[in-house]
Amino acid sequence: MRNIFLFISRHFNLLFCLLLQGFAIYLIVHYSKYHEAVFGETANQVTGQVNKQFNNFSRYFKLKRINDSLANANEMLYNKLRQDFEIPDSIPNAVIDTLRIDSLTKYRKFTYRTVKVVANSVAQPNNFIILSSGTGKGLRVGMGIITPGNAVIGIITSVSNDYAVVMSLLHKDTRLSGKLKRTGETGTISWNGQTPNILNMSNVPKSAKVVVGDTVITSGFSTSFPAGLLIGRVEEIFSEKSTNNFLIKLRSFADFNNLNYGYAIDNAQQISVDRLLDSLKKSH
Amino acid sequence: MATIPKNIIRFVLLVLIQTLVLDNIRLHQMITPYIYFLFILWLPFRINRTLLMILAACLGFAIDSFRHHPGFHMAACVLIAYLRPFIINLLISQEDGEANYDEPSVKSMGGLLPYSIYAGILSLLHNAWLFLLEAWQFGDAWYFISKTVLSTLVTLALILLAELVVNRKQKFRTNTA
Numbered sequence: 001m002r003n004i005f006l007f008i009s010r011h012f013n014l015l016f017c018l019l020l021q022g023f024a025i026y027l028i029v030h031y032s033k034y035h036e037a038v039f040g041e042t043a044n045q046v047t048g049q050v051n052k053q054f055n056n057f058s059r060y061f062k063l064k065r066i067n068d069s070l071a072n073a074n075e076m077l078y079n080k081l082r083q084d085f086e087i088p089d090s091i092p093n094a095v096i097d098t099l100r101i102d103s104l105t106k107y108r109k110f111t112y113r114t115v116k117v118v119a120n121s122v123a124q125p126n127n128f129i130i131l132s133s134g135t136g137k138g139l140r141v142g143m144g145i146i147t148p149g150n151a152v153i154g155i156i157t158s159v160s161n162d163y164a165v166v167m168s169l170l171h172k173d174t175r176l177s178g179k180l181k182r183t184g185e186t187g188t189i190s191w192n193g194q195t196p197n198i199l200n201m202s203n204v205p206k207s208a209k210v211v212v213g214d215t216v217i218t219s220g221f222s223t224s225f226p227a228g229l230l231i232g233r234v235e236e237i238f239s240e241k242s243t244n245n246f247l248i249k250l251r252s253f254a255d256f257n258n259l260n261y262g263y264a265i266d267n268a269q270q271i272s273v274d275r276l277l278d279s280l281k282k283s284h
Numbered sequence: 285m286a287t288i289p290k291n292i293i294r295f296v297l298l299v300l301i302q303t304l305v306l307d308n309i310r311l312h313q314m315i316t317p318y319i320y321f322l323f324i325l326w327l328p329f330r331i332n333r334t335l336l337m338i339l340a341a342c343l344g345f346a347i348d349s350f351r352h353h354p355g356f357h358m359a360a361c362v363l364i365a366y367l368r369p370f371i372i373n374l375l376i377s378q379e380d381g382e383a384n385y386d387e388p389s390v391k392s393m394g395g396l397l398p399y400s401i402y403a404g405i406l407s408l409l410h411n412a413w414l415f416l417l418e419a420w421q422f423g424d425a426w427y428f429i430s431k432t433v434l435s436t437l438v439t440l441a442l443i444l445l446a447e448l449v450v451n452r453k454q455k456f457r458t459n460t461a
Contacts, residue, residue, distance in 0.1 A: 012334070013333045013334065013337070013366065014366070016334055016337055017337055017362060017363070017365075017366035020337060020341050020358070020359075020362040021359055021362055021363065023358075024341075024344070024354075024355045024356075024358040024359035024362065025355065025359060025417070026355075027354045027355035027358070028353070028354075028355035028356060028359070028417060029355075031353055031354060031355065043349040043352070046349065047303075047349050047350045050300070050303075050304075050350075051304075051350075054304045119350075121307055121308075121351075122310065123307070123310055123313065123316055124316075124351065124418075125418045125419075126351075126353060128351070128352045158352075165352055194313055194427070195313055196310075196313070257310065
C-alpha cells in the first residue's frame with residue numbers, strides 16, 4: 001500500500017497528464033446528443049454571443065456581397081410569381097410548398113424563416129455554422145438550412161434560446177439523400193473531409209446515365225428538406241470496382257466560404273413523422 | 285503588470301484572436317494556423333506543473349467550445365503543458381534563464397535559436413497530437429503528416445512574429461533586489 005502512494009506521489013504529474021488526456025479522449029469519443037444537450041446549450045449562449053458581437057462588426061465589409069446575393073434571390077422569386085405564367089385552365093396551379101389533402105383546402109407544409117450566419121468554418125474536419133436565432137424564433141433541431149440561392153448548406157443539430165448550431169454539409173457525419181435531376185436516381189451525399197465545396201455522392205447504381213455537369217437536387221425523402229433544392233453539380237465520376245455503384249464528386253452550389261444569410265425550413269409534419277419513426281423503433 | 289491579471293488578459297485575447305481571426309483565414313486546406321497555445325508557452329518558468337496542466341486544459345476547452353466538439357484541443361494543450369518543463373530543462377541551464385527571468389522569451393532563453401526550438405517542438409507536438417486525433421475519423425496518413433508539417437511551419441512563423449510585435453518587458457531579476 002505504501003509503495004502505491006509513493007508511486008503516485010513520485011509520478012503525480014505524469015498520472016495527472018494521463019488522466020486529463022483520458023478525459024479529453026473520453027469527451028471526443030463519447031460526445032453524444034445527451035452531452036450536447038447539457039454542454040451545448042451553455043456553450044452556445046456564450047460562444048454565440050462572442051460570435052455575434054464580432055459579426056456585427058465584420059458584416060459591414062460584406063454588405064456589397066450580401067446585397068448582390070439578395071438581389072439574385074429576389075430575381076429568382078420574381079420569376080416564380082404567379083403573374084409570370086399563363087394558367088391553362090380554371091383550376092388553380094399547385095404551389096410547391098403546399099400539400100393537398102382534399103381538393104378544397106390547402107395545408108402549408110414548409111415555412112421559411114430568415115436566419116443570419118454569425119460564424120462559419122470550412123477548414124476543420126468537422127464544420128459547424130452558427131446562426132443568431134434559436135428556439136425563440138421557432139428553430140428546432142433537425143430543420144434544414146439553405147442559402148438565398150436555394151442551395152442546401154446544412155441541418156440544425158443543437159439550439160439554445162438565441163442561437164442555433166448547424167452541422168454544415170462539410171461534416172464527416174453528414175448524410176443527405178440526393179437525386180440526379182435529369183435521370184432521377186437517388187444517392188447519398190457526404191463529405192470526404194478535405195476540400196471545401198467538393199461533396200461525394202455514393203450509392204448511385206451503374207445503370208444511371210450520369211454525365212459531368214448534371215445537377216443533383218434534394219430527393220425530398222428526408223423531413224428536413226423539400227424536394228428539388230440544389231445540392232451540387234457533377235464534376236467527376238468514378239466507378240467503384242467492388243460494387244455496382246458509381247462514386248460521384250460534386251461541386252456544391254452553396255459557396256461555404258461566403259455564407260451571410262440563409263433560410264431555415266420548418267416542416268410542419270416533421271414532428272408527426274419523427275413520432276411514427278420512434279414508435280417503430282420502440283415496437284422492435 | 286502583475287502576473288495573474290496579465291495572464292488572464294493574454295488568455296482571453298489569444299482565444300479571441302484564434303477563434304475570430306485565425307480560424308477565418310484559409311491559406312490552404314492543409315494549413316491551419318494556430319497561435320492560441322502561446323499562452324502556455326509564455327507562462328512563467330516557476331509555475332506549478334499541476335497548475336500548468338489545469339490551465340492548459342481550460343485553454344483547450346475554451347477553444348473546443350467554439351468548435352462545438354470538446355476534447356481535441358484540450359488533449360493537445362495538456363500534452364504540451366506536460367512536456368514544457370522537460371524541453372525548457374533541455375534547452376537552458378538552470379542558472380541562466382529560469383533564475384533570472386520570469387517567462388520564456390528570446391532574451392531569457394539566450395537567443396533566437398533556443399527559443400525557436402522551444403516553440404517549434406511544442407507546436408509540432410501540439411499539431412501532431414491534434415491532427416492525429418482528428419485524422420482518426422478519416423484515417424489518411426499522408427494527409428495527416430503533410431498537414432502537421434505545413435501547419436507547424438506557419439504556426440512557428442506566427443509565434444516568432446508575435447514575439448516581434450508584442451513588447452514583453454523582461455526584468456532581470458537579481459538576488460539583491
